[in-house]
Amino acid sequence: MAEGPNLSKPAGANTPGLSLHVPEPRFRPGDAVDFGHVDVDAPGRLGRPDETCDPSQLHDHAYGLVRVLGDDNRAHGPWDPKLDADTLRSMLGTMALTRAFDERMFRGQRQGKTSFYMKCTGEEATSISASMALAGDDMVFPSYRQQGILIARGYPLIEMINQIYSNKGDKLKGRQLPIMYSSREKCFFTISGNLATQTPQAVGWAMASAIKGDSRIAATWVGEGSTAEGDFHAACTFATVYNAPVILNVVNNQWAISSFSGFAGGERTTFAARALGYGLAGLRVDGNDALACYAAERWAANRARANAGPTLIEFFTYRAEGHSTSDDPSGYRSAQERSEWPLGDPVTRLKDHLIAIGEWDEDRQAEMDREAAERVRATTKEAEANGILGHGLHHPFRTMFEDVFEDLPWHLREQAEQAIKERQIKWPGSLDQ
């Protein structure tokens, strides 16, 4: 008879006790930063497979880094989208405008004009360049840091500011936290605030487009931290099961509030590599390289539109500012990280590229930045005429009860009457209901 395990003493009794690994970022406040451990592919190293290729051919693309712009500020290799100078300038202009908008809105929150704001500084290319590679009527399901898409699609800045101020001009009637925009006209899905919920919804929209034999595709953006949500797994599963015409963009900006990407599994593998297990096409892209962002998104859009399947793109980037106006990153990460980030700044890199190819100069850049700031300033003034948060120029009380349902049921009618009664007690004689 074979000898069974010795049950008289516990297995492993003479080995060290188990220990729990709790991820820890490399640098904390005050630490000197060295990003030498970050592998940065040479621009042009990775090939550009046919858009209809089998996902298994993309192993290197899921672990490497698709890059176009080199240190010489020139475009290199097969991923160069070969955009004309006007398109590049337009891209740069949108990025500069978005940055100016962020600066102004952040300050507005500090001045008490609204409750909350979120900048996308350092990540502009992941939304602006990427969305420029889509058709204008492709549906986007953004997370909360994709204001660049709305600006790239020409949504009026004043509508964004009205929403941020929750004022009487706010098309969302003051119901949503600032920056949770919605624009059906710009094919921009209403932003939730609950994380990753939009990811499987985008897959559902893409499935619907396929069911109807449409030609439009869907694209969605999610932070690397939120890929830990079950919704992300559901999205990847549904996308691969139904070969949905969808692009799942994961913006890996390294930080989810104070939790670094290690808390979403980033210590062990790349986020693009998630694609491999699902049988999705996976691309890992330099998210601060506007040309690479555009090229990857266009590749994935072509693939989806050709009915060749979904793509998961990881944009490897860096959240240069705090999570939001409610966050102070100096409490958990080294201030040096931003300046040491090995992939630079997306606006600077695109500007330097345009200068290197003789299509731009510093004077024009300064003039463009000045115009952007002025445009935002003027639009802000215009929006302030509709009110700022908490200063009374809000939507009428009854609108609180509208749009819960298509029709107003009796219980909401009664509650609306109560709200208006309370208003009349607080402000006797007020006509605004």
Added chain:
Amino acid sequence: MIGEQTDDTTVVSERRLNMIEALNEALSVMMERDPDIVVMGEDVGYFGGVFRATAGLQDRFGKSRVFDTPISECGIIAAAVGMGAYGLRPVPEIQFADYIYPGLDQLISEAARLRYRSAGEFIAPITVRSPFGGGIFGGQTHSQSPEALFTHVAGLKTVIPATPYDAKGLLIAAIEDNDPVIFFEPKRIYNGPFNGYYDKPAQAWKNHPHSAVPEGYYRIPLGKARKVTEGDALTVLAYGTMVHVAEEVCRQKGIDAEILDLRTLVPLDIEAIEASVEKTGRCLVVHEATRTSGFGAELSALVTERCFYHLEAPVERVTGFDTPYPHSLEWAYFPGPIRIGQAIDKILSE
């Protein structure tokens, strides 16, 4: 006999159907009328669903309108939200109400809020069908009645049919509704009107007057209760399986009860409830779900707040116990004829 107003006059004839057949017919009638309706869920496609509610639909309407899904309630609801945003009218099935919880964030934070948070730019015209309730020896994971989780959510409608006729008309109205509807199907009465006497032979729907189901299209408006019996002694508020149990108890005890089948919990037919309680002065609420914070608590509070000076006795609740749904002791858990009978005696003795 049925006394139901319908919005359409294309009714052709009446046959006897069980609730599954009636639901199946509602789906096929609506899929025929509206090419934007899609049906999806675990096992609903080729196989036709574990309860057969979608049998034959894939054959008839094709795989891109009736299809199986991964085992992911989160994904099913989320995909339905996305499809609704596109312009489709999805009718997802959650195989058992007990499985719906992984989809709750998508229902509560997403489907229920789209219209509000986008000021009407995006809506979720979704009907989530799901068998619920016990009495089939399903144990704790195939027997629950989680309706109160959904009635608590602003922006969701909750509908529960109690007869084949209602099942078809209410499902059609739910599908046509432009808001998300949770459509709970009392699975104990899929095949017959269970009266609570589990130790007596099961009955079939064909002998019940409300199994006469017209062909074609008809709808029963959401938010309208059905008066099951007219009476003066007390008002019984019930829905789903418990309508039939309460009816049988009152019949056997010879109580002149006015039984209201609520049919829709949100929006609730408060007018019918008030009118009945003002007439009878006594009110019993019956549901199978657990007691604490159950929908009966809401009903009891509403009746007390709005009809207090008409009441001759405190409002009573008969419910399931606050335990998980047990397997072997299922009938000890179930709010059957004894529990209902005792409550009626108490109310009438006041």
